[in-house]
Amino acid sequence: MKGSSLPIKGKNYTASELMAITSCKEFKDWEVAFVGIGIPLIAGILAKRFHAPNLSIVYESGCIGPEKLRVDFNVGDSSAADGALCLTSEWHVFGDLQRGFYDIGVLGGAQLDKYGNLNTTAIFGEGDYRRPAVRLPGSGGGNDIGSSVGRVVIMMGLEKNRFVEKVDFITTPGHLDGSPGARERAGLLGGGPVAVVTSKGVFRFHPETREMYLDTIYPGVEVEEIKESVGWDLMVADDLKLAPDPAGEELAALRAADPCNLIMGGAGSRKKLSGLEEFVHLTLKYAGR
């Protein structure tokens, strides 16, 4: 997923930066993690720099445990293989996923429902699956990760029409219809989603109803504002938490991990670069920081 480059009012960081830093806490040391490209990857890199130095990142292209010296723009970039513990094939990585070796997966998406079912295939609009309003990339490995990984963290900007009662297409199953044992009955091995990290707060899933509720709110955000962006009657935790401000060293590491600001800043940052030489220079200068 792409980031937003506007700072939060009165703060020295953006909502995207807070998303990355908040979600990085979801990884534990020594875990093996599937992370999507974009902010999820930045979160994985940050976890490795701070509390989870032995976290191993896995890419479906066949890269297991890279050092993460530079940021990737696709899971098949050569950077995904930098200093990897193991370089292998795609079907082996998916085999290891099914076998149960991978603890956590971080996924982005375009549409999400209250049971954590995720759509990355198409927004139908006035059309349908065959002729949708917006064709999205498709599952990629998202469905596989969401099906079989130990637990799933979803990262999405909180915008209207993205958190909906019913997604147009279930690309990656969450807790399906929320009924007890729904995932097991379908044949799914993994535990499904445990958290949704958004640009305004963090949601978690109720252990009995498997419905998403608001668990943590970001500085300067009102609960009503979040409720308005969600397409169902959102439950709010009795002990609603406030996300802490990121530490200065966390922000510094985050910015060093994406030195050209191409992940967090997108096309605008790309146009600010003078050219390829500046990209090469900054990538080498900040490698591994």
Add this chain to the structure above:
Amino acid sequence: MSDSARGNKLMTLKEAIGTHVKSGSSITFGGFIGRDCLAAVHEIIRQGIRDLAVIDDSKTDVMDLLVGAGCVRRWEGAYLGYGAIGLANNIRRAVEKGMPFPLEVEDWSNAAVSMRFLAGGLNVPFMAVRSMLGSDIMKYNSRVKVMEDPYGGPPVALVPAARPDVAVIHAQRADVMGNGQVWGFTGNDENKARAAGRVILTCEELVPTEQIRRRGNMTLIPFYCVDAVVHVPYGCYPQSCYGYYAYDVLFCGDYHEKTKTREGFLEWLDHYVHGCKDHMEYCARVGWDRLMSLARLERQFNRI
């Protein structure tokens, strides 16, 4: 194939594509949005090949170009997107508006596609996978079959073997016999090479067979899978090729910007594909100094 042709399968890219890729072929490409042979895609477009059915895992740049140029009828695959850059503009126009042609889409997950190529390579009719269960991928794709485990476990999804007519796979090193050695991740390439009817092996470096023998465990694709060998340095640009050159995210960003309109894409295509008689002209147009910078960057991290 005559005995002498078996020993030396070297061709130009033009000859290899002209001989093995026909309008209406089903085709797959090696790599994983990294080490995909874009040079072969440009040549397919130059030769005006049409109605391809592409069976693949994640293959954005290849598909966006081929679909925009009107070469593809059908996509069976998992992912078409520009990662951190954005959605694929030509794919969107084809699916949403039928421009330049409608694209038939059959959605799979990456593990499902991987298992389809494994089945193809093993010459068995199908493979079981624990993905897509409970999702709408199954709802719209009737070729995914759910099967109760006859031995009493939970249900599994069955996926049919993929057996494309042609595979185009780029390796870091190959010899003229067609032994392909790959460094870095290997995607589904070993199975694509075995599942396909014909294989075009493109490479960064052409090496003597003695060098292949010295590192036999790096040979991902043995000679008997391969029908043509083509030497195509920088054949994956603007994508990366592990150990040789890094991804050109700025070039891809510009492409993405330019292809927001159909006219912009056609201008790009005229400039970089139709306006270049072959891959060397394309490299010159991109700029050799640019390619050298990406090689310098990559070799700071990965050196073969």
